Amino acid sequence: MLREKTDDHNPIVIHSYLSTLKTIPKSPGFADFLRGSITLYQYSKKYDYILYFDKDIHPIFKYLKPKPYFITDDSNMEVQEILPPNSYQNIDKMICDQFESGKSFSLITNAFYSKDSDGNVFNFGPIYYETKTFFKNLLQPNFLLENKLFIVFDRYYNINPNTDYKVIHLRLGDHYIYSQNNFDNSELLLLLKNKIYNLLNLEKNLDSKFILITDCDQIGNALKNIYPTLEYWSNSKTHLGDFKKINCDISDTLIDFFILSRAKEIVIFSIYEVASGFSTLTSLIFDIKKSNLMDY
Numbered sequence: 001m002l003r004e005k006t007d008d009h010n011p012i013v014i015h016s017y018l019s020t021l022k023t024i025p026k027s028p029g030f031a032d033f034l035r036g037s038i039t040l041y042q043y044s045k046k047y048d049y050i051l052y053f054d055k056d057i058h059p060i061f062k063y064l065k066p067k068p069y070f071i072t073d074d075s076n077m078e079v080q081e082i083l084p085p086n087s088y089q090n091i092d093k094m095i096c097d098q099f100e101s102g103k104s105f106s107l108i109t110n111a112f113y114s115k116d117s118d119g120n121v122f123n124f125g126p127i128y129y130e131t132k133t134f135f136k137n138l139l140q141p142n143f144l145l146e147n148k149l150f151i152v153f154d155r156y157y158n159i160n161p162n163t164d165y166k167v168i169h170l171r172l173g174d175h176y177i178y179s180q181n182n183f184d185n186s187e188l189l190l191l192l193k194n195k196i197y198n199l200l201n202l203e204k205n206l207d208s209k210f211i212l213i214t215d216c217d218q219i220g221n222a223l224k225n226i227y228p229t230l231e232y233w234s235n236s237k238t239h240l241g242d243f244k245k246i247n248c249d250i251s252d253t254l255i256d257f258f259i260l261s262r263a264k265e266i267v268i269f270s271i272y273e274v275a276s277g278f279s280t281l282t283s284l285i286f287d288i289k290k291s292n293l294m295d296y
Contacts (some may be wrong), residue, residue, distance in 0.1 A: 012050045013099070014071070014106040015040055016079045017058035021108070023081045030060070030240040030257065031277030032110035034135070034285075035123075039095065039111040041131055047099040054106070060240060063254050065140040073106060080107040088112045092121045123274060127284050135285050141258055149255055157231040159209055167263040168196065168230070168293065170214035171276035185219055192219065192269065193226055198296040199267060200227060211263070213256050213279075261286045269293035 015037050018027055028036065037053070044051040055061035055070035064070070082094050091111045098105050114125030141149060153161040170192065200210065212232040214220045224232040235256070238249035260266060260282040268290060270276045275292075283290040 010048060010050050011102055011104040012052055012075075013040055013044060013104065014052045014054055014073050014075065014077070014079075016054040016073065016106055016108050017060065018079060018081070018108050019057060021081055021083070023083055024085070027058075027108070028083070028110040029277065030253070031281045033108075033240075034281055035113060035277065036109035036111045038127060038131060038135065039092075039109065039113040040107075041134060042113055042128070043095060043099045045130075047102075049099060058240075059250055060254065063142060063145045063251055064138075065142045067138055069138065075104065075106065077104065077106040080105065082107050082109040082111065084110075088121050088123075124277075124280055124284065132285050132287070139257075139261070139285070141254070145251060145254060145258075148251060149258055152233055152235075152255055152259075156233040157211060159211070159231060161262065163209070164264040165209040165211055165231075166265040166267065167211045167213055167260055167279075168199070168267045169260065169269070169276060169279040170212070170216070170219065170293075171268070171270040171272065171278065172214060172216045172219065173271050185216070185222075188271075189219055189222055192223060192293075195269070195293050195296050196223060196227060196230070199293065200229065202296065211259060213259065257282065261288070263288055265289040265291065267291050267293050267296075 015033075017033055021027055027033075037051075041051055043049070052069050052071045052073075053061070054073040056072050061070055080098075082091050084091075086094070088111065091109060092115075095107075095109060095111055098107070112121040112123055113127070114122050116122060150161060153159050159165055172188070210230055212220055212223060212230045215237050217234055217237060220232050221234060224230050235252040236249040238253050240250065240253055257278070260279055266279050266283050266288055268275055268279050269292070280290065282288065
């Protein structure tokens with residue numbers, strides 16, 4: 001694990017989740033920010049840096065349990081934006097150059113943490129045990145959010161949070177977050193209805209509990225009506241890189257994250273070619289079995 005802030009001889013790197021950016025219109029999503037954080041952690045280990053997070057810029061940190069790595073940045077360092085439209089290969093080189101300088105720096109990035117044998121970066125991939133341990137310790141809800149999480153399980157799911165459950169996570173696109181009821185979802189709903197039917201039918205004799213998490217409330221409610229045994233909470237939806245949000249949106253999104261982090265298995269569906277980082281990274285960090293809904 002990285003050392004705490006006790007050695008003035010070690011340079012530091014501060015990962016800042018900015019509210020406004022100069023290079024792109026919207027900050028990275030939560031999974032993108034986590035992916036960049038994993039990259040910085042691994043480089044910090046390699047170059048003997050200390051990794052911190054500026055807790056005062058993005059509101060997510062007020063819902064997490066305080067840690068010595070969450071600090072107030074009083075360094076007056078300029079926050080560098082090492083993000084697309086740079087290629088992820090160039091992003092990796094830019095970050096590596098910063099660490100090789102031996103100087104402290106502050107940045108925001110969504111860099112890829114995995115490399116192949118030729119040094120080419122790629123998305124997701126296995127995470128080292130020590131890295132997973134660090135982030136499992138880092139990503140813990142504070143008392144108020146943990147209490148809200150218990151209420152969701154008790155009031156909306158009627159599930160003991162300590163029992164085994166599986167999550168179906170549907171990543172349907174940011175446009176659904178902002179316009180929940182302005183799309184014709186009939187074709188997509190039919191596809192999901194059939195795939196979920198196959199999944200539930202396959203598991204009907206296993207007494208499995210399924211929680212549904214999705215960024216589209218309209219489809220979430222429709223699937224709950226079709227399959228009453230699905231547990232669904234009609235909560236607030238938001239993209240954590242977008243600051244057109246209110247506190248309940250942020251806490252509800254983090255509740256979804258922690259529900260995923262405690263699941264026995266996550267069954268993922270994404271309209272994008274790349275799987276949802278929100279659930280994929282959660283499965284990798286917290287050692288949760290992951291499967292694809294389209295395989296059912």
